[in-house]
Amino acid sequence: MTTTITNNGNQIIAAFAGRLDTAAAVQTAEDIKPLLEVSGKEIILDCTELEYISSSGLRIFLTVRKDAAAHGCKVIVRNINADIRQVFVMTGFVSLFEIQ
Amino acid sequence: MDLHTEMILAEYDAKLPLVERLQKVVKSTLTDAIDRNGLVVTAVKTRLKTRDSLEGKLALKGSKYHSLSDITDILGARVITFYTDDVDRIAAMAEKLFDIDWENSVDKRRLHDTDSFGYNSLHYICRLPKSVIDDPELNDIRFELQLRTTLQHAWASINHDIGYKTGVEIPREYLRQINRLAGILEMADDEFSRIRTEITDYRRRVHQLVQNGQLSEVQLDGDTFSSYLKARPFDSLNRRIAAINQAEIQEVPLTNYLGVFKAFGCNTLGDIDQLKKRYAEDAYTLARHQLGNTDLDIISSSVGIQNICIVCILAQGGGKIGLIRLFNALNGENEQNSLLADLTYEQAKNLPFMSK
Structure with missing residues (x-):
């Protein structure tokens, strides 16, 4: 599981690749810390290469969302696959994020 | 000096x-x-x-x-x-x-x-x-x-700007016009206070009706829907759904469902409550079917109300188009909503409420 963060003007993009399961969550939580410090930007959670997300992964996304709201940032979840889309619907997380 | x-x-x-x-x-x-x-x-x-x-x-x-x-x-x-x-x-x-x-x-x-x-x-x-x-x-x-x-304050500031700042004496007719405006603003001030008092009374009455369960007497609007949500009408369904996987419930605002219920033709809070009573069991069945074979132990507090809406659409024959409209209303128009609708329809298509 890898997380790559890039700044792109008014956007900050976190690209996830691999399986965001309980084992990967600790490192990912560490990797996304730069997202928690930004303000006034759009945060893109790019899931093009993300294969799977567990509850631990959802909690990480939730942390980003809460922090972003406090800092006036918008969070967009981009390019989720069918399995992750299913998780978002089942848990009601679909109404927490803008999904593109 | x-x-x-x-x-x-x-x-x-x-x-x-x-x-x-x-x-x-x-x-x-x-x-x-x-x-x-x-x-x-x-x-x-x-x-x-x-x-x-x-x-x-x-x-x-x-x-x-x-x-x-x-x-x-x-x-x-x-x-x-x-x-x-x-x-x-x-x-x-x-x-x-x-x-x-x-x-x-x-x-x-x-x-x-x-x-x-x-x-x-x-x-x-x-x-x-x-x-x-x-x-x-x-x-x-x-x-x-x-x-x-x-x-x-606005009147006094403008009056000061016009009357004193220039240091030139203002003709009587203009002074009279400025003072006429003071009368209008005094009326506006009283009106704002009266409207605030009436809104407060209205909210109190709505709150009382919601507390007493007289929901069919309360017209549905943004204000009354907020009062209804304060009574946490979907908590018991959410707790049942959470119990499927011993999940924690993440609180989220539900006010964006107002437009959905209006689109369903709900005119009063009583209409929403009827929908809830009618479809809560099927909404739980859908959640159990979806979550039962996963280890997802976190859900949002929107899951109960979301599933009630999904079931309501599907049970009334709204199909995938109805689900797309639901997701459009909740998430904004987006091509992902069509995929979400397909997926939700596939998950629900064999459940009992589909054949009601």
């Missing part, structure tokens, strides 16, 4: 640091008390009279003042409220907070004759009591506190 003016200005220079300290204490005392009393105001401002302004005042009516302490507006504080009733609330608060010099305080709102309009403001001349700060030097200085509404 005469000797008398020079003496008062010298006193001003000497006492300025002390008055600056008073300014800070007065501002924080007012701001804290306003917050503590749950009042919302447009602004709390303080200003120190400048040396030039004081010199101008002394040039005009210097003989009236023996010393600096006779001038009560070296420090001026102003609270600007939204509503006229709040002026009285802040006044009551100030009376408890400060020692008021009643002899020199004036309620200009009551000075007008029945047929005149103009500057409306409540002016208190105050001192800081020892209960606020025990400092004899600060306790001794008087300051002016002005209380007025936003509209009174």
